[in-house]
Structures are given as structure tokens and as C-alpha cells.
Amino acid sequence: xxxxxxxxxxxxxxxxxxxxxxxxxxxxxxxxxxxxxxxxxxxxxxxxxxxxxxxxxxxxxxxxxxxxxxxxxxxxxxxxxxxxxxxxxxxxxxxxxxxxxxxxxxxxxxxxxxxxxxxxxxxxxxxxxxxxxxxxxxxxxxxxxxxxxxxxxxxxxxxxxxxxxxxxxxxxxxxxxxxxxxxxxxxxxxxxxxxxxxxxxxxxxxxxxxxxxxxxxxxxxxxxxxxxxxxxxxxxxxxxxxxxxxxxxxxxxxxxxxxxxxxxxxxxxxxxxxxxxxxxxxxxxxxxxxxxxxxxxxxxxxxxxxxxxxxxxxxxxxxxx
Amino acid sequence: xxxxxxxxxxxxxxxxxxxxxxxxxxxxxxxxxxxxxxxxxxxxxxxxxxxxxxxxxxxxxxxxxxxxxxxxxxxxxxxxxxxxxxxxxxxxxxxxxxxxxxxxxxxxxxxxxxxxxxxxxxxxxxxxxxxxxxxxxxxxxxxxxxxxxxxxxxxxxxxxxxxxxxxxxxxxxxxxxxxxxxxxxxxxxxxxxxxxxxxxxxxxxxxxxxxxxxxxxxxxxxxxxxxxxxxxxxxxxxxxxxxxxxxxxxx
Numbered sequence: 001x002x003x004x005x006x007x008x009x010x011x012x013x014x015x016x017x018x019x020x021x022x023x024x025x026x027x028x029x030x031x032x033x034x035x036x037x038x039x040x041x042x043x044x045x046x047x048x049x050x051x052x053x054x055x056x057x058x059x060x061x062x063x064x065x066x067x068x069x070x071x072x073x074x075x076x077x078x079x080x081x082x083x084x085x086x087x088x089x090x091x092x093x094x095x096x097x098x099x100x101x102x103x104x105x106x107x108x109x110x111x112x113x114x115x116x117x118x119x120x121x122x123x124x125x126x127x128x129x130x131x132x133x134x135x136x137x138x139x140x141x142x143x144x145x146x147x148x149x150x151x152x153x154x155x156x157x158x159x160x161x162x163x164x165x166x167x168x169x170x171x172x173x174x175x176x177x178x179x180x181x182x183x184x185x186x187x188x189x190x191x192x193x194x195x196x197x198x199x200x201x202x203x204x205x206x207x208x209x210x211x212x213x214x215x216x217x218x219x220x221x222x223x224x225x226x227x228x229x230x231x232x233x234x235x236x237x238x239x240x241x242x243x244x245x246x247x248x249x250x251x252x253x254x255x256x257x258x259x260x261x262x263x264x265x266x267x268x269x270x271x272x273x274x275x276x277x278x279x280x281x282x283x284x285x286x287x288x289x290x291x292x293x294x295x296x297x298x299x300x301x302x303x304x305x306x307x308x309x310x311x312x313x314x315x316x317x318x319x320x321x
Numbered sequence: 322x323x324x325x326x327x328x329x330x331x332x333x334x335x336x337x338x339x340x341x342x343x344x345x346x347x348x349x350x351x352x353x354x355x356x357x358x359x360x361x362x363x364x365x366x367x368x369x370x371x372x373x374x375x376x377x378x379x380x381x382x383x384x385x386x387x388x389x390x391x392x393x394x395x396x397x398x399x400x401x402x403x404x405x406x407x408x409x410x411x412x413x414x415x416x417x418x419x420x421x422x423x424x425x426x427x428x429x430x431x432x433x434x435x436x437x438x439x440x441x442x443x444x445x446x447x448x449x450x451x452x453x454x455x456x457x458x459x460x461x462x463x464x465x466x467x468x469x470x471x472x473x474x475x476x477x478x479x480x481x482x483x484x485x486x487x488x489x490x491x492x493x494x495x496x497x498x499x500x501x502x503x504x505x506x507x508x509x510x511x512x513x514x515x516x517x518x519x520x521x522x523x524x525x526x527x528x529x530x531x532x533x534x535x536x537x538x539x540x541x542x543x544x545x546x547x548x549x550x551x552x553x554x555x556x557x558x559x560x561x562x563x564x565x566x567x568x569x570x571x572x
Contacts, residue, residue, distance in 0.1 A: 183436045188425045188446070191414065195422045198411040201373065204393035205403055207426030207489070216432075 013171055017164035032163045034279050039170040040232055042271035043177040045255040046264070047224035053262030054185050055217045056197030058111075060249050061102070061118035062225055064125035067244030068095040069226025070233040071129065074142035077234070084148040088230045095226020100219045107214055122249065129241040141240040148234045166235055173231055177224055181264060184220065193217060258299050260308020269307050324349045324384060324493055324524050325370070325401075331378035332365055332548075339365040341548040342379065347493070347526055352519040354527045354535045356559075357545035358568055363528045364406060366545065367497055371403045372396045383493075398427060402491035406498045406528075408478040412471035416462055416481055419470050420453035421446075423488035456484040460514070476503050483514065493524045500531045512538055536560065544568070 012019075020031045044066060051059045069091035076082040076090055102121055109117045129136050136142065148169065151157030160166050185193065195203040196210045203210050233239040255274050260266015277295070281288040303309050323346035332340040339362045347353050355363050368374040370381055372393040381389045383399055391399075402423075411419050428445050435442065457463050460480040465473060470481060479499070486494060496515070500508045508531065516538055518525055529535045535542060536556045544552040544559060546568040552559055559565055 187435065187438055188442070189432075189435045191418055191422050191425065194414055194418075195411050198413050199409060201393070202405065202409045202411065203422070204373075205371070205397055205405075205409075206423045206485070207394050207397035208422070209392070209394045 010175070014168070017167055029163055032167050034276060036163070036167050036170050036235060038272055038275040039167070039174045040228055040235070041251070041255065041275045042268055043170075043174045044225060044228045045252055045259070045267050045271050046177050046181045047221045047228065048252045049256050049262065049267050050181065050184060050217045050221040050224075052256055053267075054190070054193040054197060055214050057107075057214055057218070058115040059118045059218065059221075060115055060246075061099075061106070061122045061125075062221070062252055063244040063246070063248040064122045065095040065099055065222035065225035066229040066232070066248065067125055067129055067239075067241075068098050068222075069229030070239040070243065071136055071142065071229075072226065073230030074145045074233045074239045075135065077145055078142060084146075084150065084234065088148075088227060091230035092223045092227040095229065096219050096223030099222025100215065103215050103218045103222075107211055107218070119246075119249075122244070122246070126241055126244050129244060136241070139241065141238050142233070143238045145233050145237045145239065147237075148231075170231060170235075173227065177228075178264065180220070180224070184217070185262075185264075254296065258296065258306050260306035260311075263306075263308045265311065266306050266308025269311070273307065322349075322385060323347060323382075324351075325526070326382040326385075327366070327370065327379070328382070329379035330366065330369055330376050330381070332362075332369055332374060332376050339548050340369065340376070340379075343545070343548070343550050345543050345550060345553065347524060349492075349524055350519075350522050352515070352525045352527070352538065352540050354529055354539035354542045355545065356529065356532075356535055356542060361545040361568075362548040363545055364497060365548075367403070367495060367528055370396075371401065371495065394426070397489075400489075400492035401495065402486040402489060402493070403495040404482050404486050404497055404499060406501065408475060408482060410470035410473070410478050410481055410485075413469055415467050416457060416470055416473065417450070417453055417466040419481055420456060420485050420488045421449050423485045424449045424452065427489045453488065456487055460484045476507050479503055480507075480510075483511070487518075491523075493526065494518065495526045495528075497528045498530055499527070500529060500534050508534060 016035065017028070017032055020035075021028045024031060044062070048059075048062050051057050072091040072094045073087040076087040077084065082090070106114060106117045106121065130138055132138070133140075148160040148166075149157050150160065160169050184190065192203070192208050192213050195206060195208055196213050200210045232243070251274070255270040256267055258274065259268070259270015278288065278292055281291055284291065299307065326346040328344055330340050330343045331338070343362070343366060355366065357363050365374065369376045372388075372391050372395065375390050379389070380387060383396070383401060386399075388396060388399065397403075411422065414422065425446075454463065454466065457466055460483060462473075462477060462481060462484070465477065470478060473481060483496070483499060486496070499511045499515070503511070512534055515525060515527065519538070527535070527539065539556055542552075542554065542556055542559045543550060544562070544565050546564075551564045551568060552562045554562070
């Protein structure tokens, strides 16, 4: 995507709440709500794609890191009274630390056994969230998570209480994730990631430590997922164990693989389409899931490379990647 | 002082002894060939030296430094470049990027510097691109610089892998059958490339099956059979060595 196209799209994204208010005043709350979900899923899917798309390790552990972040933020803000920025930071650091710790044994596994190992870890995390009632309140959920407040102690503060305000907060977070994603997946770092993905023994012959780069991608992805989890918990004001089941993994797999694995644009389009689509299909409640499933099938058959493969290739795309 | 020294190297696979106490060394600037019938342990020796296999006994010394069991990426950074018998490229990277990968790890920078693309790193990158273009030109792949490596022909990928191994200007170049499964024109091309490297003073260890190539370009040949070194010397001596003839042609 060219610089000016990017700036243009970013500008449109910033003014979208006003556009929505002008075009569909009665529907504004609902539409902005769906947009916030889309943005959070886009950020989560981008973090997931760092591992799946760029170092080529099929991790199924992402809901665990999302959950660690969401519960960290929820518990610290409700029980310890931590301010938003502090609990968000704690969520990012803790989720990243958990990823780094479980990454050490998990990356002793390769390919399919790695996928199964990460799936096992995700299940364990979900079982802990459900059963460690003293800390997570189990199926009763952590409730009453306060609205985010930005600002320094003693200085002026800004409480994110309206939907558009939350939309802009989420958009800012997505922009940060996008910047980090681009920094990691292009130039020398990106080249080293892709070398590990394409041919691990040869990458080692080039002087790349494959494990180091896999761990880097996995840890950053886990930390970012934790951050998105914290934003999600603050947005909904409640976090339950069901938020971190395999269903989330399936959603992410659909977004990343049908959007365009390893591509910023593909993942963004995938997130927009596959978060908004089920909502749009609510117009046909009976056939909703049938249509959704049918569409997924059509995409897989018609374009195995995802939607990204159908989009026009921008000039100079290769050098930018 | 030898550049590479292998002492009493032993490697066993489930009771099969693939390397049975192999000794040999390479002086700086030498062009040495390692030959032997199929299954004699050539590639196993290669893999033990470059860290892809952990030997069960013996030592590997690189510039008198003990590097036995060092990981492959550590060996690469010490200045030892290798190619693989099977053509090996990064399929989804372009031909140019395939070469760039091989140099950048020798210019290790802090993670943050890579993320922020410091001016110093941009300058190094510019120089790397220049060198990569020069090497692509050398192997005649300039026109395919922007093509994904997976789209190149077998022979082109072989040349690309060879150019990639040269990218960091290695102290020691280990080539695993560079002339295997390519057409006669390309075999001659490879021969010329290897001789040119030798003239520039590079140290090369060549594993090769093609006897014409080996006899033509090597100054010294090491012969393996059943995991043991059975002969060592200049081509004209090896050609007449009864043990070598027996190993290749039987009694």
C-alpha cells in the first residue's frame, strides 16, 4: 500500500464515527461497536500472524496470551485499583513473559507436534481460568472492570466513556501494532524471519539462530495479544473463561488464512470481513451460519492464498515487504 | 597452522559407524577435495564439521579453536560457509534477498537498531545490495534478481546457493557436490568459479562425485571409504592408489 493511500485510509478510519453518525444516526452505537470489535480483532490477528505467517510456526496458543492479558488487566483494575495505563502495561509484560517461558519447551517440538503442544497449553490456560476460582472467579467472571482513564497521576485525566472515544483508543492501539508489525516483518528482521520460515537448515547456514527468531516472534506476539486482551476486558467491562477457548483460535485462523497469511493488508481485510460479515448476516438470522460457512468454502476453493491474492498488487510491493 | 583440523572424528547411527576416526586438515588457501563411494561418510563428515550433526567422538578445530558441537549458525558466523547437496534456497525470498540474508547476520546489530533502521544499518544494507548484485552478475543471474527463488530453474537455484555461500566472504567454503545433477556447461562454469576462488586465495573443501571435476581442479584429495580415510594426496597419486581403485571398482 502506497504511503498516501495509507494516510488516506487512516484519515477515513479516524473520522468514521462522525461519518456513521451522519449516515446512520439511529444505528451509530451498534455500528461503532462492531467497528471496535473489528479493530481489536485486526490487532490480535496481526500479532498472531507474526508467528503463523512470518516464522511459519502454527501456534494454537494465542487465546492463552489474550486471556492472560485480559485477566491481568481485569484483576489489577478491580481488586488492586491499578490505573488503566499501568494494568495495560502489566498485561503486555505478563503475557509476553508467559509466552517466553512456555516458548522454551514448546519450540522443542516441530511442525504438527508444535501445533498440538500449543493447543494443549491453550486448553490448560482455559482450564485454569475456569477452575482457579479464588483468582479468576471462574465461570462467575471478573465483572465491573472500569472504563479506561488516561492521564498522569495528579494531572488532568481523560476517561474513555463514550463509544467513539473507545473507538479512537482502539484505533491508536491498532496503529501501534501495525507499526511494530511492519518494523518486525520488513528489512533485515523480516528477512531473517522469512528465511527461518522458508528453510530452517539453510537459515542456520546463513548464521541465523532459528530458535532465537522463533522465540522473538512468539514473545512479541504473546505480549501484543495480552495488550489486546486488556483493551478487550476494559471495553466489555467483563472477562469470562469462554473468551479464551478454541473458538477464538478458529476465528484467528479464518482471519489470517482467508485474509492473507503473512500480509499486513491481507490480515486487515480478513479482520474487517470476518468480524463484520457475521454481523451483517444477522439480517438473515436463520441462514446466517450456513451462508457464512458457504462463503468460507468458496474463498478457500477459489483463492487458496486468501483474499490478499485477489487484490491488485501495488507497484513496488515486493521491495516494501 | 591449519585453518580446519579434524581429529579422530567418530559418528555412529544406530550401530552403523558412519565415521570411524577420521583425521585431516586444511591449510589456509588450499583447495581440497573429499571423495569416496556412496555411503562412505562424506556428507556425514561435512555435517559434523558444520554443526548439523553432533559427532560421537573426536574434535573439530577451526583456527585452532575447538568448535566441536558448535551450532550451525555459530559455525557460519565464525567464517565457515557451506552449501547443501540438495539445492537449497529460500523459496519465497527473491534471488537478491537470498544473498542479502547471508551477509546481514555477520553484521549483528542490536534488535532496536534493526527495528529502527539506523543510518549505519541503512548504509551497510546499501553496501550489501551492491555486493549481492556483483555476485548475481558473477553467476549470471542479474536478470532474475527480483524473482522469487522458487521460480528459478534447478541449475539457477544451484548457482544462487553457491553465490549465497560467497556473500559473507567466508574464510572456509565447504561445497557439497556443486556439480551434481547439472548439465555439462554448468559443470564447467562451476569448475571455473571454484578455480577463480582458489586463485583469489580462498580456502575450499569440496565434496564431489564427479571424478573429472575433482581430478581437474584439486591440488590434494582425501578419500573416504566406510567412514575411514583410505588415501590422501595429489590427484596423480590418488588416481593410481590401489586402495582407491578397489574402493571404487571393487576387486
